[in-house]
Amino acid sequence: MTTTEPSPEAVEEERPIGFGRLLRKEDPRLIRGMGKFVDDIQLPGMLHLAILRSPMAHARIVSIDTSAAQALPKVVAVITGADLAEKGLAWMPTLSNDVQAVLATDKVRFQHQEVAFVVAEDRYSARDALELIDVEYERLDPVIDVRTALDADVPVIRDDLEGKTDNHIFDWETGDEAATDAVFDSADVVVSEEIIYPRVHPAPMETCGCIADFERVAGKLTLWCTSQAPHAHRTVYALVTGLPEHKIRLIAPDIGGGFGNKVPIYPGYVCAIVASLVIGKPVKWMEDRTENLVSTGFARDYVMKADIAATKEGKILAVRTDVLADHGAFNGVAAPVKYPAGFFGVFTGSYDLEAAYAKMTAVYTNKAPGGVAYACSFRITEAVYLVERIVDCLAYELGMDPAELRLKNLLKPEQFPYSTKTGWVYDSGNYEPALRKAMEMAGYDELRREQAEKRERGELMGIGVSFFTEAVGAGPRKDMDILGLGMADGCELRIHPTGKAVIRLSVKSQGQGHETTFAQIVAEEIGIPPEDIEVLEGDTDNTPFGLGTYGSRSTPVSGAAAALVTRKVRDKAQIIASGMLEVSVADLEWNKGSFSVKGDPSKSVTIQDIAMRAHGAGDLPEGIEGGLEAQICYNPENLTYPFGAYICVVDVDPGTAVVKVRRFIAVDDCGTQINPMIIEGQVHGGLTDGVGMATMQMIAFDEDGNCLSGSLMDYLIPTALEVPDWETGYTVTPSPHHPIGAKGIGESATVGSPPAVVNAIVDALKPYGVRHADMPLTPSRVWEAMQGNHTPPI
């Protein structure tokens, strides 16, 4: 395996047949406002659903009176948990084998939990009727601080679970505890820190919603839905509603951002389905902004005790961590079943360790459920943040430069494939050149000189380094499933008679540019221009089964499927070409778009010629059927492991503690590059997310469990004014097991950037003796750290 620079033509060519900087095919539609999102869809006779939510975090429902709401004009139905319970639909499974209330029957377990819903002829009437539902609650003490959730005297949140006497969900561990302790016991240097990754929210621009349309005569349910995983969702709905799976069609139209928020199944979807089943008309439910922020899948919420052991020369020996995970009121984590902590096991990072051990306890609290992959590849954001922060703490204690410390410990190229101490097999990597490249782009030594001068003058400048290894492309079906569904992806390619094509995939773009990327993969393999290839996703009746788009899995899994299905078609095309050119298959040469006879390039047929022959009236070689299409299901043999080196430069105003992110240098390696422009866009978005999490975002609660972050005035999204001009660079180290060597880039920057920003801010505060400070590093929290009284964000 070798690492190269991205090829210059891939970067410059404008209309490539295959890989390169192709303008996004979906953009003319999306940027002209011609996209079609769930809320754009209007069906004849469609009704509107609005949800009544609990004002309290923990309370017993004493009574619900819906009569006044029922009496409001235009109201069609008012449904409570008791009504659903009669149909056996008051509870539904979560993605983690827990159950979640669709509508509360016994008690509410988080503020804004779903209590009742109204269906009305228009959205306004539905909303007005909510005001008229009278619910009497009996307040119960809430459990809000995760650190007290397992105390003896706290209320049991999940008394619906038989025999449940505490708020414990699971214990999980990985690595070798004894071996790790032994390394720690004899190490020269041990550094410990409590590192908190606060609760954050994916906050996609489009909130979640659906239209359920049950046609009674056909017995068929069509669900237009903001779903990142249409096929998986259809199966779950079949299990929940009892409708046969072939009588459910799920259509995910254009989606305005997902980031993991649209992976879980929310009560609102089920309510809309039930309403349409009962009423027999289409029913639309669209969350408002507050509902999205306060009730749907949050992310992170890990309290991590981290220890690192090293020699006094700075050789890192072991990492150990003890994590307390807040999962909210229902365990709705989206992760493969055998991985309750997601892929947190890669907390060993990019370093060659002698030992590692992690243990985790997950608990219920009276907060919204979830724990989704917010652009984190199943908890790798937490893992990378942990290791990159504690490595910086070690650098602080050793008085070593953090870049130098990392260079000393990064895995070497000859160690790949590398088995980590927690059992992950990194497929390929060449780490040092990536970090060196970032340092060169940054002018690292010059920056350190500038920092030293500024410190002399009392100015605060910080330089933060992070190095991350991602693990994406879940996953091998022997290890990975969600609710029993293996994580392999189907894919189907049809070449039409005129040589145009349609590829059908199980994944679902939420803005990532699938219509372009997948067309380019097919184009690269078969030589049909990308604009002649239609990419079809998001309709379960018209695409093969697969598990959807999250965890950066589309390119590693469905991208591989797309390449392989195209090769299968090309193999058939070659046989047809051999008939057309009257030579044996072995005598043909592939020239990206045509087959020619070896040694006689004038004798050739294009893929378009072959397609017409395949569908035409002429003879085909013996045993070959007409048509030119194929279908496969790709089961990845391993995950892919993208990596990158990030450097962030900040200035902190010593008087106000305001942080300015001055520069950010990102060197990414996602293996083979399909469309460098799309990669660049994914990196820009993820870096912006990272600045948001590091400096301004947190879903906060008061001690009564009221959510304090229910609007975009309270939960801040960074804008162009908070971020610098991104300086990006790339190296290319292909994945050895992926058919085109691609690794996935969707979440690298979200994973890698928060530690770089935090490390930079903490570095700026070095003159104040600050070694660690938790996100979000708002001016107030930075100032607290400067005063030496930093408080945990809980």
Next chain:
Amino acid sequence: MQVPAPFEYERATSVEHAIALRERLGEEARFIAGGHSLLPMMKLRLANPEYLIDINDLSELFHISEESGEIRIGAMTRHRDLLDSELLAEHFPIFRDAERVIADPVVRNRGTLGGSLCQADPSEDLSAVCTAVDASCVIRSTSGERVVSMSDFHVGPYETAVGDAEMLTEIRIPLKAHAGSAYEKVERRAGDWAVVSAGAAVWMDGDVIADGRVGLAAVGPNTTSIGPVSDALRGVAPSEDLYRRVGEIAAANCSPQTDQRGTAAYKSHLALELTRRSLRRAVARAQGQEA
């Protein structure tokens, strides 16, 4: 989509018409100016007025002019026009400082001076600006006009001296010689409400400060001028030491609360730091040292 409760709507054709409607419809009616405070509250159903009286057609409320030794600004003047006004920039650059950091262009295109003052949000910026420059507010009713100072205008958080059947029509700022003013704000993100902000205005008499005022936002229930600040500034030559002392007075005279924007201790610290910075710049401007 967040949807408001039902309401009725009428577009006023003159100030008299608007006030008459308001008088007739009583406390269930609200004027709607830019709508950038009122509409979000209605969508969240924190405000449920039964009637909206739209005052966006009242051309007599849109102006920035110099008259009788005062700058007069109509209540419907939009943030955008305050930002762009050369007249204001010349006499009171504090407006441009503040408008650069109030909300975002979309909000500034609609939101108004009158709406900002009448909303009386403790974090609102223009109240601090108007307090610093010693503005007075012209309030009209069917029985005539009265003029109140900023300290009388603010009654409490979200509460002003404007009665149910009254309208704020104009604010007036006296023009005095050798003025300088400046605004400083700390926000968590561009377009966010202030963690704390401070506006300062000074009027010089040779080498000493003849008069000076400071207005702070987001540090207590009300934006009011701080008497001891003006006492400390009057007749004193500007110095770093003075700015710090006055900053300390400002910090001691506010009562910030801990919230998601910051701790009370941090906000007190900012009251000091931003008072100091805005004074420093206001004096520099008064002395012609900084544009």
